[in-house]
Amino acid sequence: MASRLAASLALFFLLASVAVLIAVAVVQVHKRTYESAGLRFGIVLDAGSSRTTLYLYQWPAEKENNTGVVSQTLNCMVDGVPISSLGQNSSLDQMSWSSLKNCVAQAREIIPPSLHSITPIFLGATAGMRLLRSQNETASDEILQSLENYLKSLPFDFRNASIISGAEEGLYGWITANYLMGNFLERNMWNEWLHPQGAKTIGSMDLGGASTQIAFTTPIEEGASAEGYTRVRLYGYNYNVYTHSFLCYGKNEAHKKVLAALVLAQKPSKTVENPCFPVDYSTTMSAADIFGSPCTETPQDYDPDQQLHLVGTGDPARCRAVVRTIFDLESCRGQANCSFNGVYQPALSGHFLAYAGFYYTANALKLNSSFTLDSFNSTVFAFCSKNWTTLIANYEIREKYLSAYCYSSNYVYNLLVEGYKFTAETWNNIIFKKKVENSNIAWSLGYMLTTSNMIPAEPKRLWLPMDNSVFAGLLFVFSSLAILSLMFLIISLVRVCY
Numbered sequence: 294m295a296s297r298l299a300a301s302l303a304l305f306f307l308l309a310s311v312a313v314l315i316a317v318a319v320v321q322v323h324k325r326t327y328e329s330a331g332l333r334f335g336i337v338l339d340a341g342s343s344r345t346t347l348y349l350y351q352w353p354a355e356k357e358n359n360t361g362v363v364s365q366t367l368n369c370m371v372d373g374v375p376i377s378s379l380g381q382n383s384s385l386d387q388m389s390w391s392s393l394k395n396c397v398a399q400a401r402e403i404i405p406p407s408l409h410s411i412t413p414i415f416l417g418a419t420a421g422m423r424l425l426r427s428q429n430e431t432a433s434d435e436i437l438q439s440l441e442n443y444l445k446s447l448p449f450d451f452r453n454a455s456i457i458s459g460a461e462e463g464l465y466g467w468i469t470a471n472y473l474m475g476n477f478l479e480r481n482m483w484n485e486w487l488h489p490q491g492a493k494t495i496g497s498m499d500l501g502g503a504s505t506q507i508a509f510t511t512p513i514e515e516g517a518s519a520e521g522y523t524r525v526r527l528y529g530y531n532y533n534v535y536t537h538s539f540l541c542y543g544k545n546e547a548h549k550k551v552l553a554a555l556v557l558a559q560k561p562s563k564t565v566e567n568p569c570f571p572v573d574y575s576t577t578m579s580a581a582d583i584f585g586s587p588c589t590e591t592p593q594d595y596d597p598d599q600q601l602h603l604v605g606t607g608d609p610a611r612c613r614a615v616v617r618t619i620f621d622l623e624s625c626r627g628q629a630n631c632s633f634n635g636v637y638q639p640a641l642s643g644h645f646l647a648y649a650g651f652y653y654t655a656n657a658l659k660l661n662s663s664f665t666l667d668s669f670n671s672t673v674f675a676f677c678s679k680n681w682t683t684l685i686a687n688y689e690i691r692e693k694y695l696s697a698y699c700y701s702s703n704y705v706y707n708l709l710v711e712g713y714k715f716t717a718e719t720w721n722n723i724i725f726k727k728k729v730e731n732s733n734i735a736w737s738l739g740y741m742l743t744t745s746n747m748i749p750a751e752p753k754r755l756w757l758p759m760d761n762s763v764f765a766g767l768l769f770v771f772s773s774l775a776i777l778s779l780m781f782l783i784i785s786l787v788r789v790c791y
């Protein structure tokens with residue numbers, strides 16, 4: 294009687310274990326195949342002041358709200374003019390539009406046709422268009438409208454084509470940097486996403502053509518001046534992000550300010566000595582190239598067609614000094630929390646990612662991602678002291694850009710040291726980087742994640758799919774149970790028969 298009960302129990306465990314094994318395997322395998330098939334895509338056009346770039350992002354569909362799953366699959370640079378210069382020269386317009394269409398066609402090739410209608414497409418214009426809007430709002434509206442009409446004619450899910458503010462640009466850059474660095478969430482052993490213990494975020498510094506942004510969190514959460522702070526809630530955690538965008542302090546517009554200072558100081562000479570250009574280098578510019586920008590003050594008796602001859606003298610100390618004059622350091626003097634031009638800035642804290650123009654400048658000088666302030670200074674001095682022949686022979690950079698790197702490296706020096714107040718010590722916390730894995734550090738990713746709610750304010754509890762160790766554990770326990778039951782049954786059977 295007792296052995297019959299035991300045999301029935303063993304049979305029950307055997308059948309139950311086999312059923313559980315089959316169920317677990319089916320769920321896990323099914324989940325796997327579904328995952329690899331379910332990709333989603335998103336397109337962001339970053340309409341910058343020097344060019345437009347198309348970014349194509351992809352992620353697994355059902356992991357949409359997790360962190361670190363979005364990656365960049367395409368980065369297509371549009372040739373021709375930036376969108377803020379559209380409508381000025383019809384042959385350049387034509388070239389820019391056909392290059393834009395070519396980038397869109399490349400994205401279209403990659404995205405499966407069945408997903409086109411659910412692929413969001415955004416266009417965000419930055420400082421180049423902010424400046425145009427300040428000069429001629431009709432012109433900037435017309436340009437955005439023509440781009441919107443084009444984007445709406447595509448098979449994608451059109452979302453937005455507008456000028457984003459400097460504060461938004463800074464915040465989205467900060468979100469991108471921290472998303473790519475995995476600073477928002479981490480997985481615990483139960484496969485849940487958690488806020489990392491003692492989590493630190495990284496600051497973000499972006500240098501574009503027409504503006505530059507800085508964004509970082511400060512340890513002083515409450516009570517700090519509200520000026521310049523944005524509160525964001527991501528995955529259930531609050532961040533107090535300080536951000537500021539300096540319009541006209543991008544690499545190209547700041548260069549015009551420097552050239553304007555040199556031209557005005559040597560007036561009325563049409564030959565202008567430039568300590569930021571290398572020895573043996575000279576170039577001709579029209580006055581409009583410098584003074585036509587809203588970032589420079591129009592001089593008296595301004596003639597836009599006047600030709601100016603700029604001659605390089607390759608003098609790093611004088612270059613540093615003239616670049617410094619474009620920063621208003623007086624209005625911050627004696628104040629603890631102030632960067633330049635009278636702008637509030639809390640004390641720098643934590644590490645910083647310096648990307649875009651910061652990275653290109655360091656890279657042009659053959660510097661790695663981290664270096665001391667001292668070695669930056671001496672590298673800049675050595676670079677600026679080389680004559681044009683030596684530069685051309687030693688650096689594989691297009692001549693148009695090569696001639697400007699003495700200026701831009703001194704600009705970066707002044708902006709970070711005199712402007713943001715990095716010291717020899719805090720400088721070591723700066724990482725000059727362009728990409729994380731395959732994704733560019735750029736505001737565009739943070740913009741897409743935020744505006745399509747892919748970074749939810751509250752964390753979602755996730756239990757499935759099981760991770761491999763849990764899956765293996767279940768297989769082991771139930772396989773063992775099945776084998777033990779089977780052995781017991783065989784032994785019982787043998788006993789009964791004899």
Ligand SMILES: *[C@@H]1O[C@H](CO)[C@@H](O)[C@H](O)[C@H]1NC(C)=O
Pocket residue numbers: 354355356357358746747749
């Ligand atoms: C992601 O979160 C948003 C907002 O909370 C929600 O509408 C959306 O359905 C979620 N997506 C997935 C795949 O869970």
Ligand SMILES: *[C@@H]1O[C@H](CO)[C@@H](O)[C@H](O)[C@H]1NC(C)=O
Pocket residue numbers: 382383384385
């Ligand atoms: C337009 O741009 C092209 C190419 O840069 C130039 O050759 C042409 O002179 C420009 N036309 C006008 C009207 O400015």
Ligand SMILES: *[C@@H]1O[C@H](CO)[C@@H](O)[C@H](O)[C@H]1NC(C)=O
Pocket residue numbers: 380429430431432435
């Ligand atoms: C502003 O732009 C419009 C459209 O491009 C143009 O017709 C107009 O002349 C411009 N106005 C000024 C003041 O430049």
Ligand SMILES: *[C@@H]1O[C@H](CO)[C@@H](O)[C@H](O)[C@H]1NC(C)=O
Pocket residue numbers: 452453454455456457458461
């Ligand atoms: C488009 O983006 C701008 C700037 O980020 C925002 O102000 C506007 O509300 C957005 N429009 C729509 C329809 O989402």
Ligand SMILES: *[C@@H]1O[C@H](CO)[C@@H](O)[C@H](O)[C@H]1NC(C)=O
Pocket residue numbers: 513517518629630639640
């Ligand atoms: C200004 O900076 C000091 C230290 O540099 C800091 O203690 C203080 O809290 C800051 N003030 C504000 C309003 O952030």
Ligand SMILES: *[C@@H]1O[C@H](CO)[C@@H](O)[C@H](O)[C@H]1NC(C)=O
Pocket residue numbers: 659660661
């Ligand atoms: C940069 O890194 C490379 C390899 O890691 C090294 O060979 C080179 O010396 C470094 N350059 C500088 C300027 O530190």
Ligand SMILES: *[C@@H]1O[C@H](CO)[C@@H](O)[C@H](O)[C@H]1NC(C)=O
Pocket residue numbers: 667670671674
């Ligand atoms: C930068 O380097 C130059 C040349 O090595 C030196 O003369 C100058 O004092 C340095 N400047 C600073 C601020 O360290």
Ligand SMILES: *[C@@H]1O[C@H](CO)[C@@H](O)[C@H](O)[C@H]1NC(C)=O
Pocket residue numbers: 573680682683
């Ligand atoms: C440029 O500098 C190199 C190295 O210092 C020197 O050999 C060369 O003569 C210079 N060229 C001119 C044209 O001065």
